[in-house]
Amino acid sequence: MAVKCITDIDIYNKRVLFRFDFNVPLDTTGAIKDDTRIRRALPTIKYAIGKGARLVLTSHLGRPKGEIKPELSLKPVASRLSELLSEKVAFIDDCVGPKVQAVVNALEPGDVVLLENVRFHPEETKNDPKFSAELAKLADVYINDAFGTAHRAHCSTVGIAEMVKEKGTGLLMKEELENLGKAFSDPKKPVVGILGGAKVSDKISVLKNILNKMDVVLIGGGMANTFLKAKGLEVGLSLTEEDMIQTAKEIMERAIQTKCLFCLPEDAVVAPGIENGQEARVVQVKNIGSKDMVLDIGPATVKKFTAEIEKAATIVWNGPMGVFEKDAFKQGTMNIAKAVASSKAYSVVGGGDSVRAVAQAGVSDEVSYISTGGGAFMEFMEGKILPGVAALES
Ligand code: AMP
Numbered sequence: 001m002a003v004k005c006i007t008d009i010d011i012y013n014k015r016v017l018f019r020f021d022f023n024v025p026l027d028t029t030g031a032i033k034d035d036t037r038i039r040r041a042l043p044t045i046k047y048a049i050g051k052g053a054r055l056v057l058t059s060h061l062g063r064p065k066g067e068i069k070p071e072l073s074l075k076p077v078a079s080r081l082s083e084l085l086s087e088k089v090a091f092i093d094d095c096v097g098p099k100v101q102a103v104v105n106a107l108e109p110g111d112v113v114l115l116e117n118v119r120f121h122p123e124e125t126k127n128d129p130k131f132s133a134e135l136a137k138l139a140d141v142y143i144n145d146a147f148g149t150a151h152r153a154h155c156s157t158v159g160i161a162e163m164v165k166e167k168g169t170g171l172l173m174k175e176e177l178e179n180l181g182k183a184f185s186d187p188k189k190p191v192v193g194i195l196g197g198a199k200v201s202d203k204i205s206v207l208k209n210i211l212n213k214m215d216v217v218l219i220g221g222g223m224a225n226t227f228l229k230a231k232g233l234e235v236g237l238s239l240t241e242e243d244m245i246q247t248a249k250e251i252m253e254r255a256i257q258t259k260c261l262f263c264l265p266e267d268a269v270v271a272p273g274i275e276n277g278q279e280a281r282v283v284q285v286k287n288i289g290s291k292d293m294v295l296d297i298g299p300a301t302v303k304k305f306t307a308e309i310e311k312a313a314t315i316v317w318n319g320p321m322g323v324f325e326k327d328a329f330k331q332g333t334m335n336i337a338k339a340v341a342s343s344k345a346y347s348v349v350g351g352g353d354s355v356r357a358v359a360q361a362g363v364s365d366e367v368s369y370i371s372t373g374g375g376a377f378m379e380f381m382e383g384k385i386l387p388g389v390a391a392l393e394s
Helices: 036-050 075-085 098-105 129-136 155-162 171-184 201-213 223-230 242-257 299-311 331-342 352-360 375-381
Strands: 015-019 054-058 090-092 112-115 141-144 166-169 191-195 216-219 261-263 267-271 281-284 293-297 314-318 346-349
Touching: 015 036, 015 155, 036 054, 036 075, 036 171, 075 090, 075 112, 090 098, 098 112, 129 155, 141 155, 166 171, 171 314, 171 346, 171 375, 191 201, 191 299, 201 216, 201 242, 201 314, 201 375, 216 223, 216 299, 223 242, 223 293, 242 261, 261 299, 267 299, 293 299, 293 331, 299 331, 314 331, 314 375, 331 346, 331 352, 346 352
Parallel strands: 015 054, 015 141, 054 112, 090 112, 141 166, 191 216, 191 314, 216 261, 314 346
Antiparallel strands: 267 281, 267 293
């Protein structure tokens, strides 16, 4: 079934309730550390203001677990939005109820109001129909532009969509679906997947799904250790998941059946611990000692992975190649980021750490598409239908 976009819907003088992902990182003083998520919502907001909609903005921030937590208020987002738009953005300290309805009903075309954190209400994350109905009272049209929470079936992402007749994606959600669709649904071959990060257990479903779809899978990060151990190699003090060794073996066997070239590191940067960067050294994976901790991929692995990246027509990347937060262990991730950026392939990067790594390498503008999704990006990689998108079908 088809999903409409905001551009397909008449929104003039309508109360349009938007679900955005304003889940921005805050520092200890409550100031916004990084406003990327607010900036990514601007095209949709500006479009709707231009079309004379009456804008009702909603989002979550953090995990208040159904309680009012002043430090997780969206109020600072209203101020930041107002600066970025050079428009007044009103703020209400709740997101449902008669007081909110009165403010929303009094909005004029082009007016913008941001409602308080939807997760201050415990019903939100339970997709409670009564709470969804309360939200729906504020909307003639519902627009979901929060790709980052599209994998969650909550009231503001799914429940409300089932209760409002006119609904669709915002411009960012549309862009995400188009770009990720290009990488996963009908990609140009060869397709190279780069998978890293801490654990195999977090990414089993992704691994199982991509073996059928990708020609090459490059594995780095802590998760590579479990595969090395499954091949009978010593991994010393490295992060490993004993209970995933059998699964790791099955995944490698499956890669052979599906003719997916499954590449593990050949060498690694090791140290006695994460805090011992000054003692870092490069070893072949067959020479990892019992007191070594693998904390990055080594230069030979970078070379091998780069050669595969250069041959790719499509690249999908999720998860860092090492503990890139530490200078001694960031080189592998930085070099892979640069290789992805230099490649002529259509490249998509998703997940908070990988996006940060690409920014740290100074190559964000050279990657074809940077997704705003972390969990949602992973579920897309797993081949799942995102509930927040399914709920927009009309
Ligand atoms: P994830 O959220 O699963 O993508 O994992 C990201 C985290 O994995 C980052 O904070 C990295 O520091 C960490 N990581 C990457 N490589 C390793 C490694 N070899 N050992 C321990 N942690 C790692």
